[in-house]
Amino acid sequence: MTTPEAGRVETGPQIRGLSPIRDVLDNGVTILTKQTNTTPAITLHASLLAAGSTSDPAALAGLAHFVSRTIDRGTARHSGDEIAEELDGRGVSLSVSVGRHALSLVGTCLVEDFDAILSLLAEIVTTPTFPAVEVDRRRGEIVTMIRQDEDNPAAVATDGLMAMLYGPSHPYGRPIRGTLDTVERIDRAALQRFHGEHVAPDAMTLAIVGDIEPRRALDVASRAFGPWTATRLERPTWPPLSGAFGRRTRTIPMMNKSQTDIAYGFTSIARADPAYYAYSLMNNILGQYSLGGRLGDSIRERQGMAYYVSSALDANVIPGPLMIRAGVNPSNVERAIQSIDAELTALIASGPTAEEVAESKQYLIGSMPRTLETNAGIASFLQTIERFDLGLDYDVRMPALLRQVARDEVYEAARRAVDPSKAAIVVAGPYDGPLT
Numbered sequence: 511m512t513t514p515e516a517g518r519v520e521t522g523p524q525i526r527g528l529s530p531i532r533d534v535l536d537n538g539v540t541i542l543t544k545q546t547n548t549t550p551a552i553t554l555h556a557s558l559l560a561a562g563s564t565s566d567p568a569a570l571a572g573l574a575h576f577v578s579r580t581i582d583r584g585t586a587r588h589s590g591d592e593i594a595e596e597l598d599g600r601g602v603s604l605s606v607s608v609g610r611h612a613l614s615l616v617g618t619c620l621v622e623d624f625d626a627i628l629s630l631l632a633e634i635v636t637t638p639t640f641p642a643v644e645v646d647r648r649r650g651e652i653v654t655m656i657r658q659d660e661d662n663p664a665a666v667a668t669d670g671l672m673a674m675l676y677g678p679s680h681p682y683g684r685p686i687r688g689t690l691d692t693v694e695r696i697d698r699a700a701l702q703r704f705h706g707e708h709v710a711p712d713a714m715t716l717a718i719v720g721d722i723e724p725r726r727a728l729d730v731a732s733r734a735f736g737p738w739t740a741t742r743l744e745r746p747t748w749p750p751l752s753g754a755f756g757r758r759t760r761t762i763p764m765m766n767k768s769q770t771d772i773a774y775g776f777t778s779i780a781r782a783d784p785a786y787y788a789y790s791l792m793n794n795i796l797g798q799y800s801l802g803g804r805l806g807d808s809i810r811e812r813q814g815m816a817y818y819v820s821s822a823l824d825a826n827v828i829p830g831p832l833m834i835r836a837g838v839n840p841s842n843v844e845r846a847i848q849s850i851d852a853e854l855t856a857l858i859a860s861g862p863t864a865e866e867v868a869e870s871k872q873y874l875i876g877s878m879p880r881t882l883e884t885n886a887g888i889a890s891f892l893q894t895i896e897r898f899d900l901g902l903d904y905d906v907r908m909p910a911l912l913r914q915v916a917r918d919e920v921y922e923a924a925r926r927a928v929d930p931s932k933a934a935i936v937v938a939g940p941y942d943g944p945l946t
Contacts, residue, residue: 533728540716555717557896560709564681581635590641602619667771670760674758674936769939777829813849836850
């Protein structure tokens, strides 16, 4: 067993902050541990970093999502019912989810159940059997989800914008759940093949946070995952992003709905880009949360045009979207888009005020401790610092990284990121008029 970074946190004369411990098993599984004593419980967060939707074959969009819905429905040793009974009997709810780049399994158990639950989690990750009866049952559930998405203007607008920004040949341009056609063609063999090709020890990170001594947590994790052998995965490559476009618009009429949803966005930057912190501040100034920022103040509060309006920056392993979303009355579609244009134009013309930058720094710095108040929050944070190689002392360094960003850097981020003449805009709902 190797421990290349176990406990080493370079933060000055004293170790401060979370001070998590990082170990790597001989097979490549990364273990992140943090002991807390707030409750007699332990959160387990396993992240499979090559099993997200970007690994879907183009012809089987939605395959990773299908895996996430079936991976816990049977292993080499236990049936799906036995797994459910074991979890329920110990009061554990196992949540399985998938994103663009990772499949995650998260659960919280009592200290006395830690060994048994971690052993069961290892079974689910390493030896799922994808029983045919469970595959058929979950297929029906996924089809229902897709049909619900197709009937939801917000989901239709968001998926439409991603397709416009990235194109159908890029994994980001395809819906995570796939389509009715691709889901019908996914069978047990496809699920097994995906698992064999994208779930491996060197692509897994396990965060263990709770009332347990780190050395014991590592020992139990070593017994559970140490015997796992699988082919090491090659680092994924991504198709190049399309070049810069002019303004693009699309309307998707859904005339039986009462609300129209707007998705307005751009491709932005990767998380590793040095400009990330300037972009983060710029996005917060725009309206990271629906009741704040320039967009919320103008469109929702002063003009009363939107049921909600917010912006979100998804800087990921590759350049992700910066997306503005709004829900409006159909009669306000054109005015709302014009107002978004106006706010972005003003921001790139004059930049943010010094007060906006200072308040955004204060907000983002102050919000981080709140995300670390629970074991689950800490575990999610540890997965983030591992995925983006931020360092074990990131919670200590992050405030300084934000404080050192100058107003001019935020201004430059706005000029680079949110030019309305280069925006992609999708409107879905009871609206079929022209867009400018």
